[in-house]
Amino acid sequence: MNCKTIKKRFLTDYVEGNLELDQKTLVEDHLANCLQCREHFGEIQRIASLLKSYTVADPGEVFWDGLTSKIYSRVNKKKPAQKKPWEILQEWMTWKRLVYTATPVLLILLLLFPAHHFYQSHFSELTSQENVLTVEEIGNEFLLIDEYLIQMPANQLEKFVQKMAWLILSPEVLAWPEYFDGLGLGTDEEIFQMRKQNLDLLAKRLHEV
Amino acid sequence: MNDLILVEKFKGGDRTAFKELVLKYQKEIYFLACRMVFNKEDAADVVQETFVQVFRKIHQFRSASTFKTWLYRVAINRCKNFLRVLKKNRELAPIENYAVTDPKDSQLDLLLKNERVDLIGETIEKLPKKQKAVLILRTYHELSYKEIAEIVGGSVNSAKVNFYHAIENIKRLVGK
Structure with a gap:
């Protein structure tokens, strides 16, 4: 057993007489052969006796009675006013607790951010397309339908017209120039004429069919 | 009761x-x-x-x-x-600020001879809180290390080590 182990683990217990017989023998064997530890042991013994000499004087019965009375009077008082929530929070909020609380919150935020980003990039565009159709987009759709119908192969066009012509050619649809507002394609009248022209072309093709 | x-x-x-x-x-x-x-x-x-x-x-x-x-x-x-x-x-001046000097026997003897026990109180006051608590509970209240560990927190061995360090620090401080 080396000096460090003797000093740290056994010497104070040895001074206090707390060691088992086998440990006590080990320490005594070491002390018999090690001058440095023997001196150290002597110093610890002297410090232990020096410490014992530091006594606190008994303040006397009057003091004890007074102390007891003070304790009773304090516990008999009403409880102090309820602490304010921020005071409780201040007491509670030690650095250790702050770290323990903030860590999971940060982790959740770190997980939520990519999830939100993924949602934004994949779904929000679709959602806005489905739910918020602008006047401009509606106008565009009409023009595209017209164009598409004009170019459609004859056999397909015939089938389509059988099912959908009531919508495309109905006077109500023809009279919807307001949907073309904001397209920058011209005045209402011009747009109306353009659409009518398209539908005339379509009617001509239908006639050909 | x-x-x-x-x-x-x-x-x-x-x-x-x-x-x-x-x-x-x-x-x-x-x-x-x-x-x-x-x-x-x-x-x-x-x-x-x-x-x-x-x-x-x-x-x-x-x-x-x-x-x-x-x-x-x-x-x-x-x-x-x-x-x-x-x-x-x-x-309070932290304990680390004190010079690390080994006490000479004569100084310790002088201290004992002059019965400067008040100095011991002042020296204990300068110890780090945990060492101070362990030293006082062990020396003056004669509690076991197990009880001390329950009071100050930590293991029995940690209480023993704190006691050892407290003694070492006192040795340094009274030798200063």
């Missing part, structure tokens, strides 16, 4: 049981506080605060340890709180 019986009575609303506990332990707690805070008036305040705390928090005592150990833990915590507030007002 047994502490646990008194505690159970007190928990049941019997205030005379609390009085008995105060009378039984107030001296021990006062002497502990005197050495911890190194001032008699402050020690008396700490004793009052300790028992007020016991009165209010007795329902938190679960008999996992003895009442005495629990009471000492409350008292040590009150002392630490007190010292924390005190430190804000007057900064």
Whole structure:
């Protein structure tokens, strides 16, 4: 057993007489052969006796009675006013607790951010397309339908017209120039004429069919 | 009467049981506080605060340890709180600031010869809080290391190591 182990683990217990017989023998064997530890042991013994000499004087019965009375009077008082929530929070909020609380919150935020980003990039565009159709987009759709119908192969066009012509050619649809507002394609009248022209072309093709 | 019986009575609303506990332990707690805070008036305040705390928090005592150990833990915590507030007002020189010098036997002998026991109190005051608590509980209250570990927290070995370091630090400080 080396000096460090003797000093740290056994010497104070040895001074206090707390060691088992086998440990006590080990320490005594070491002390018999090690001058440095023997001196150290002597110093610890002297410090232990020096410490014992530091006594606190008994303040006397009057003091004890007074102390007891003070304790009773304090516990008999009403409880102090309820602490304010921020005071409780201040007491509670030690650095250790702050770290323990903030860590999971940060982790959740770190997980939520990519999830939100993924949602934004994949779904929000679709959602806005489905739910918020602008006047401009509606106008565009009409023009595209017209164009598409004009170019459609004859056999397909015939089938389509059988099912959908009531919508495309109905006077109500023809009279919807307001949907073309904001397209920058011209005045209402011009747009109306353009659409009518398209539908005339379509009617001509239908006639050909 | 047994502490646990008194505690159970007190928990049941019997205030005379609390009085008995105060009378039984107030001296021990006062002497502990005197050495911890190194001032008699402050020690008396700490004793009052300790028992007020016991009165209010007795329902938190679960008999996992003895009442005495629990009471000492409350008292040590009150002392630490007190010292924390005190430190804000007057900064104590930390122990690391003292030069590491081995005491010569003659200086120690002189100290003993002159019976400068007041110096011991001042030296204990300069120890780090945990070492101070362990040293006082072991030397003056003769508690076992197991009890000390329960009071100050940590293992039995850590209590022993703290005691050893406290002795070493005192050796350095009185030799200065």
